[in-house]
Amino acid sequence: MSQPSYVIGHQQPDTDTIISAVAYARLKQAQGEDAAPARAGAINPETQFVLDRWEVEKPALLEDAAGERLALVDHNEHSQTVSGAREAEITDIVDHHRIGDVETSSPIFFRNEPVGSTATILTRLYDEADVEIDAQTAGLLLSGLLSDTVVLRSPTTTDTDRTVAERLADIADVDYETYGKELLQQKSKLGEKEPREMVLGDFKEFEFGSHDVGIGQIETVEPDTVLEQREAVLEAMDEVVAEREYAVLVLLVTDLLEEESTALVAGDHAETVEAGLDVTLTDREAFLPGVMSRKKQVVPPLEDAFQ
Known part of the structure; x- marks a missing residue:
């Protein structure tokens, strides 16, 4: 039996990075792989709101990835990876940022697209794998997409993001503008921070x-x-x-x-x-x-x- 893998995003994780870890781990599990979501830092208020809203447990904190098998989501630069990633085996990368400096000793699955969120790419990966997106997973993916594109207002937003957002909102049975405004309010919970x-x-x-x-x-x-x-x-x-x-x-x-x-x-x-x-x-x-x-x-x- 192969070693299980962790699906993990960047340090100082945002909503797109956390939900991408959860959603990609679920996709891998549906395809028969032994994968679990993980995180490289604390959960912020917006992300906690999303996890609570969709009744999902936060991923486990991975403090040292040395010797582990990793699928990286929402990043591909070592300056942003979990501690120990240089001593880990990287098996997959799914990202929407610039191509960074992560190197591997053998070919891996690498998906990088110029869209507004990693959640958008993952929605397409579900479709390509013919794996159904349930309402809870759709809610998570929609949250990551709306968070990273500032409810489709960011200059990074593409027509693909807009199409995917409408579809995910339909599956999750929410109005994405109304839900997006709730997310924006969560982003503003700064008063208690040092x-x-x-x-x-x-x-x-x-x-x-x-x-x-x-x-x-x-x-x-x-x-x-x-x-x-x-x-x-x-x-x-x-x-x-x-x-x-x-x-x-x-x-x-x-x-x-x-x-x-x-x-x-x-x-x-x-x-x-x-x-x-x-x-x-x-x-x-x-x-x-x-x-x-x-x-x-x-x-x-x-x-x-x-x-």
Whole structure:
């Protein structure tokens, strides 16, 4: 009997990463594989709301993946993988981000599509495998899709996402706009968080040439909740930069209703951020009208600027 595998998303998991782990593990199980969902970090309030809404247990926390078999969802860069992933056997990758640096010693199943969420790709994989999507799984997949595309408002949203969202909402028997607004409210539960938690809550690390760069994002309908604590948040960012030796750390405070962001910046390469994003920082802050997507609107220009 082969060793069982864990299906796991990135560190600082968001809703798409958690539900993708659950949904892909279920697909594998339906195909006769021994797979279980896992997570690489704490569950955020929005994701907990989703799990409670659809009556699903949160995946087990995997603290060290060395020696395990892993299927990666919603990421494919070692800077974002669970601890020990370099010493694990990676069997599958399903993702919608840029192609990163995860290497394998033999061919694997690798599915990467330019869509708004990993949940969208997984819905297609269910169809291709001729595996029925039940109402609960549809609710989970819809949650990941709506969360990552900001209820189909993000510039990463494609026609495929819209078509899939309508279908999943029909199976789950919900109105996706109404349900999506509930998710947006959950994203805004920031008041009880410490500044460091805000910075690292939805956070990804990138290697741009020889530079390590951190990019965090806070999506909220109440941006003033964060910006009123600006000095404390910047202090927390400085601490993270010093601890992790980042060239720069950018935190996007994204207003989901106005569809715009404010960027806060820490580190010694602020001028590179200015060049990459075509902005001028004032007191380590810049306004980014129309910017909602870290993946599409921030990562590519910063990568170009650093390289």
